[in-house]
Structure formats: structure tokens, C-alpha cells
């Protein structure tokens with residue numbers, strides 16, 4: 001079932017997620033619905049507070065896809081490739097974080113807006129999987145960035161809160177005044193950002 005994704009400034013996005021004590025059938029169903037919702041919205045990550053559920057749960061699939069939706073593993077780092085995706089993550093906790101990286105981030109709760117955010121380049125994240133088993137992810141690349149972005153949601157924090165005061169206010173004021181771009185405009189912006197990211201990647205090589 002595709003769920004409604006809340007958009008900034010919905011106050012429910014500011015609520016902290018509560019830790020999961022047991023992975024119940026209801027939580028498994030929520031995780032599946034979140035994955036379906038994320039894919040339908042062309043996202044690479046979704047946190048439970050974004051669908052109005054204040055629990056520490058996130059779903060992620062950062063595997064790069066071409067226009068036809070085929071997965072292109074060559075664009076992933078070695079560490080990323082070792083992590084089976086899609087990921088369903090309960091109670092994530094960063095146990096190691098090192099080095100810095102930047103990425104032009106977007107968010108399904110702030111559609112049509114993209115800004116460069118600084119994150120840790122490498123992280124180790126402890127979590128519970130769908131069977132309630134404790135696991136550890138060691139990763140870098142886009143997956144590391146995405147994990148940190150989604151974990152922010154569990155604290156009621158958005159990527160636009162991590163920008164400079166001026167940039168953050170510019171975006172927030174624009175949304176308050178004009179609302180969000182149309183789905184067509186959002187798709188257009190997504191395509192542009194995709195191109196810019198490819199370029200940045202090519203230049204970094």
C-alpha cells in the first residue's frame with residue numbers, strides 16, 4: 001500500500017522516533033508499505049516519521065538504476081556492494097563515523113529542493129533487521145550519506161536544517177510563500193540534479 005508522504009512544514013516531521021522493542025507483524029507491514037511508497041516516489045530512502053509514524057524505522061535502496069530501472073552496480077563502491085539492499089532498518093545507531101564528504105541531497109518531504117550537505121564519508125551502523133536480529137553495516141558512498149540523512153528524520157531533523165542560516169531560511173520562506181513545485185517540475189529538477197551528480201562524479205575520477 002502506498003502511503004502519504006508528509007511534507008515540510010508538517011509538525012509530525014519534527015517528532016522523534018520511538019525505539020522499537022519488538023519487530024511485530026504490524027511493523028513488518030509498515031516497512032513493506034514504506035518500501036512501496038519510496039519506490040513509487042522515486043526515492044532512495046524513507047523514514048517512518050515521513051509517513052506519520054514516530055518509530056525508529058527506515059527503508060533504503062540506493063542502488064543506482066538506469067532509465068529502464070536496471071541496477072548498475074558498477075556505480076557503487078566496493079563497500080556499498082557488500083550490503084544487501086533494499087534495507088529495512090530498525091533502531092539504527094552510528095557506532096563509527098569518519099572523514100567528511102558532501103552530496104547534493106534532496107528529500108521526499110521537501111520535493112523539488114536540492115542542496116549540498118556535509119556528512120561523514122564512512123559509517124558503521126548497528127541496527128535490528130526485519131527478524132529482530134542485531135546487525136552491523138559498514139559502508140561509504142551514497143549508502144552512508146543516505147543512512148545519515150534518514151537517521152536525521154528519526155530525530156525530527158531535515159536536510160534543510162543542516163544548511164547555512166541564510167540558505168535554510170531562503171528555502172523555508174519560499175515553501176511557506178509559494179508551496180511546492182508541481183510533480184512535473186519536481187521530475188524535471190530531479191533529472192537536472194542527476195546530471196549534475198554524474199558530472200561531479202566524472203570530475204572526481
Ligand SMILES: [Zn+2]
Nearest residue numbers: 106107108109
Ligand atoms: Zn528525507
